[in-house]
Amino acid sequence: MLRVQGLARSFGGVYAVRDVSLDVADGETRGIIGPNGAGKSTLFNLISGHLAPDQGSTELAGSRIDRLPPHRRAKRGVSIVFQAARIFRHMTVRENVMVGAHLRASAGFPSAVLRLPSHFATERAIRELAEDALARVGLLEWADSNAEALPLGQQRAMQVARAICAGPRLLLLDEPASGLRSQEREQLARVVEELKSTGVTIMLIEHDVAFVSRLADRVTVLDLGSVIAEGTPAEVRADPKVITAYLGAEAEAA
Amino acid sequence: MRTPLPVLVGIAATAVIGLVLPFVLDRGGLALYIDVALSACVVVGISLLMGFAGQVSLGQTVFFAIGGYTAAVLVLNDYTTAVPVLNGVPPALVGMVAAPVVAGVIALLLGIPLLRLHGHHLAFATIAMHLIFLVVVQQSEPLGGSVGLMGIPGLSVGPFDLAGHQSMAFVSLGVLALVMLVAHNVVASRPGRALRALATSETAAESAGVPVGRYKLLVFALSGAFAGLAGSVWAYYVGYLSPEMFPVSMSITFVVMAAVGGMGSIWGALFGTVLIKVVVSSLGTLGTASGMPDYAPAVMSYAVYGLVLVLVLLFLPHGVVPEIRDRLLPLLGPRRARPPQGGGSTPREAESGATADSEPVTSQSGAGVQPSGHGAPGSS
Structure with missing residues (x-):
């Protein structure tokens, strides 16, 4: 590999x-x-x-x-989980993990601006991937929390979820x-x-x-x-x- | 993402106020209203650019002016021989569509070299861009040189004459609503999430596959297009354009509005614009009132305006709207709570009691936690 x-x-x-x-x-x-x-x-x-x-x-x-x-x-x-916590600020745990699934979809700016069906399909799909990854690391109940507010252990787990979400x-x-x-x-x-x-x-x-x-x-x-x-x-x-x-x-x- | 009810009420109230004001304002008030609405379009773009892409632009007026000149040149010249397809389409509309496109494309091209710079370097480079633009316009015959372009016809679409102050106020409101809707749709989407992510950590965003450079460039182009659209309406409204209408101080004021309202907040951009414009305008009125000493206008416009800026940045460093949001939202929905500001380095026990699994954790490596992140929005 x-x-x-x-x-x-x-x-x-x-x-x-x-x-x-x-x-x-x-x-x-x-x-x-x-x-x-x-x-x-x-x-x-x-x-x-x-x-x-x-x-x-x-x-x-x-x-x-x-x-x-x-x-x-x-x-x-290639997916990496950094040693230092790299949390995306002002975003919930779910949103942080959803960024990890960025590459699993392709809806870009035009579909976002025009709210095309592909935008909604993408949001749904990415959300499911993120929730699946969160469930695997045991963080699903934290999904709506602000990511910065998580204790260290959960921040680590969240980053692992973010990496898994990319399907590496x-x-x-x-x-x-x-x-x-x-x-x-x-x-x-x-x-x-x-x-x-x-x-x-x-x-x-x-x-x-x-x-x-x-x-x-x-x-x-x-x-x-x-x-x-x-x-x-x-x-x-x-x-x-x-x-x-x-x-x-x-x-x-x- | 559910929107809390009080926020929805606030949005509805703002919309109602925006729709009612043009009926009650006098001529001076309408001029201020139009100025606020069009400036807010520019500031929304800056707020996206600075809050999400972490890029400063002290040259956003350039795109406002480019939009204005694009629209003016189109309505003042007969382009239908060159582009026969547009025969019969109202020239003012052609101008309003072309303005954001031209401004956006120029922003994209200028952004390719400019966005390689960061922080202060980028800020200075955008000021330089602004100065170069002014010199180019002064020397350019088709753009009227330093004299400017006169006699730009007021906005009219087919049989509808929209050139009056009141109808221009509604046009400006419509343009602002469009800009805010586009900005909102971008933020709440896959690319928008990627942008918010790269504002904190470009490294981590890249590892998730976000093409950081391209996304920054697209936000720059989008902010240019917003400014260009506003510029075209401005050109129709005032009826003439000249280089001295677009000083560097105008660009700086736009950034001040974004900072006061709150970087990375669409409503903050609107609020900051309204606040600064209204404060400056009422100080001007006050300073020139009878009985005031000769130095009053200068003291009022600079000193008090500066004082407002200093006070806001001292006590509400993240801007008015994000500060209010962060203080009120935890009361509305405890699960979206934010940790207190200040960026301490100990892992915080958030929402204690919400989960059984939230015992304190001892950090073995001090470098393990960085709640304050890197390149936070608005920190540059």
Whole structure:
């Protein structure tokens, strides 16, 4: 599904991502782990198109996407849930999620101005998609609330709903579970498992190794912008390089 | 989206007042009424542009003038030899259709380079656009140069002579109603949702597949078309056009009206226009009243007007209409409650008690919550 080759991006001479190559199979769930500053979020931004790479190529289902702007990549099926909550202000939860379904319809300005039948059909269809996504993440009863008023856990869930609503082929989740209570984590894990069962390819950045191990088929470990290990969760956990670079550092910190 | 009853009553009351006023106003009052209605068309466009696309335009008068000149040139010249299809169609109507189209297309073309700029840069560039426009018009023979175009016939459609003050007031009201309806229909739709989304976060809107650049451009063109339509009616009403009728200060006043009324609010645009126009007009009357000192008009028009602006922006920073809406709507429907302003960084427990699942959450990463968002409407 996704093939990244030799991707590199530096900021002011410092490499955030240095020569990263990876292959994510169709329907796979790939965990991305690594210490802070390993380049995980930068990698996601390179894949989603919010950053331009200095070098390297990105292919989605066999075609190059690295020159496309983010909205064109979204059209090809790339959906991202950012680490920081990005809530559309002055909009209800339902409206926030409906924006996610933007690409699932095509009614534009003329049909909106003239209130053509296609406008009403689109509104109905998008609304149903949004409510379906909200139900899946357990937020349906919040649909009419103002999105900014939601507690953090629900804001995260809302963003996941927004991403699901787009019907993605490749879903990028940047630390979706951070700041969530265990019960919310459990719900999130179930949503991810459900998406996985419908064949969506998922990439998941997460610090919680237990959470990643449960969901990911394979795990890629980044450190200082490079891939230092890749394999099944069990293989990666046993890798001495990983233990030094990541788990070791964390164990010391703890 | 259900509209609460008090809001519907307010809208109906505004419409009734708008329809009754032309019958009771005197000539001076009608002139002010027409000025308000046509300015409000421009301000609705600015409110969309600034509130939704997050773009400042200090050159919106240019599109107002382009609409006026388009209509004037069409009614003053015989174009039917060039476009025989239009033979028999009232020229004034042709002008009123062509004005928003020409203004919109020019806005679209100017927007392609201009909207690559942001914030102050864009604001200065639009002022520059305004100055360039004035110079071009002054040098342009077909547009009458600095002398201007005289003798633009009043609006008449077939046997109906609409040139009188009262009928022009109704025409202006109709044009404003059309502009507000179009703006409302755009806002409450798929593209409108995308626009409201990109006003907070272009990044997140892009990830949802919204072509941010194109949408901004379309709003710019739409705001240009609104101004162009209003400009054509203005040209028919005043009967002459010259460059000094469109100073840069006019563009700035339009932005002030949008800011006072509330960015991204259609009714706010109308309210801001009415407020500023009426305040400025009554201050002018007061300043020139007998017994007032010589410096009164200047003090009145600038100082008091400035004071009103400062007070509104200090105490109602989001504009009058959004502030009122945000304070009243929670009383009408608790589920649409908005968190208090100020953008604290702790997740708020909204509507406590509404759901069993709303225990406080401790944020592990401070960067996790950003209720104040990025590039909020009206913050630029």
